[in-house]
Amino acid sequence: MHGYVDCHCHISAGDFDKDVEEVIENSKKAGLLALLAVAEHSREFEKIIELSQRFPGFIFPCLGVHPVQEVSPEQQRGACLQDLDAALPIIEKYKDQLVAIGEVGLDFTPRYVRSDTDKENQRLVLIRQAQIAKELDLPLNVHSRSAGRPTIQLLKEQGVRKVLLHAFDGKPSVAMEGVKAGYFFSIPPSIIRSEQKQKLVKQLPLENICLETDSPALGPEKQVRNEPKNICVSAEYISKIKGVSLEKVMEVTTQNALQLFPKLKAAIRP
Numbered sequence: 355m356h357g358y359v360d361c362h363c364h365i366s367a368g369d370f371d372k373d374v375e376e377v378i379e380n381s382k383k384a385g386l387l388a389l390l391a392v393a394e395h396s397r398e399f400e401k402i403i404e405l406s407q408r409f410p411g412f413i414f415p416c417l418g419v420h421p422v423q424e425v426s427p428e429q430q431r432g433a434c435l436q437d438l439d440a441a442l443p444i445i446e447k448y449k450d451q452l453v454a455i456g457e458v459g460l461d462f463t464p465r466y467v468r469s470d471t472d473k474e475n476q477r478l479v480l481i482r483q484a485q486i487a488k489e490l491d492l493p494l495n496v497h498s499r500s501a502g503r504p505t506i507q508l509l510k511e512q513g514v515r516k517v518l519l520h521a522f523d524g525k526p527s528v529a530m531e532g533v534k535a536g537y538f539f540s541i542p543p544s545i546i547r548s549e550q551k552q553k554l555v556k557q558l559p560l561e562n563i564c565l566e567t568d569s570p571a572l573g574p575e576k577q578v579r580n581e582p583k584n585i586c587v588s589a590e591y592i593s594k595i596k597g598v599s600l601e602k603v604m605e606v607t608t609q610n611a612l613q614l615f616p617k618l619k620a621a622i623r624p
């Protein structure tokens with residue numbers, strides 16, 4: 355089981371339309387074994403399923419509705435229950451192929467939540483998707499921004515047990531509440547330029563850490579397209595902070611990913 359798992363990646367993003375084949379090839383050369391392709395809205399669901407069929411045993415699909423929805427490239431708003439109308443039938447259709455429900459979560463960045471109603475709408479969307487994940491016995495691939503504490507609290511209240519908190523931006527003390535609940539945290543390559551993520555990794559036990567790239571976002575360099583091959587940037591930085599070998603980081607984070615996403619075992623054999 356020599357290699358990495360990218361637990362959160364937007365490989366369906368238009369940024370990869372021209373060279374996805376090469377991007378995947380390069381990620382394999384960098385040691386990637388598998389990649390979880392997460393969705394933001396129902397219009398990209400079919401594309402994600404197609405990609406998972408084009409790269410079987412390597413790209414694994416996750417479908418879900420992100421807390422921030424795009425009205426137009428310039429305009430975004432918080433998610434509401436109506437956004438689930440188009441999404442739920444497609445999730446139902448492909449439920450057996452999914453490795454997780456995601457990307458879901460809460461984003462309380464002020465420009466997306468102008469009132470308490472906006473927050474409440476995001477909560478309702480997350481609660482509904484948490485219920486679906488429980489019904490399908492799937493983990494949740496979770497986004498939280500300016501909402502670390504409310505996200506973990508809501509997931510606990512809903513009795514959700516299998517959770518990946520991606521690119522968590524909250525305090526380490528809040529993250530430890532998630533650790534107590536058995537949740538995992540995935541660390542993107544942007545850790546090399548984020549003091550907050552460095553502090554987070556210092557506190558988190560390696561047994562609760564996974565790797566991600568969130569490509570094309572959260573790369574080692576701002577404004578440069580991030581790619582799944584940069585998974586090793588996260589791993590190397592974690593190995594430095596934790597003072598353990600790169601080999602150990604690879605082994606433990608991949609074990610963690612397999613524990614949280616058991617369907618990956620079909621692709622990754624020891």
Ligand SMILES: [Zn+2]
Nearest residue numbers: 362392457568
């Ligand atoms: Zn994401």
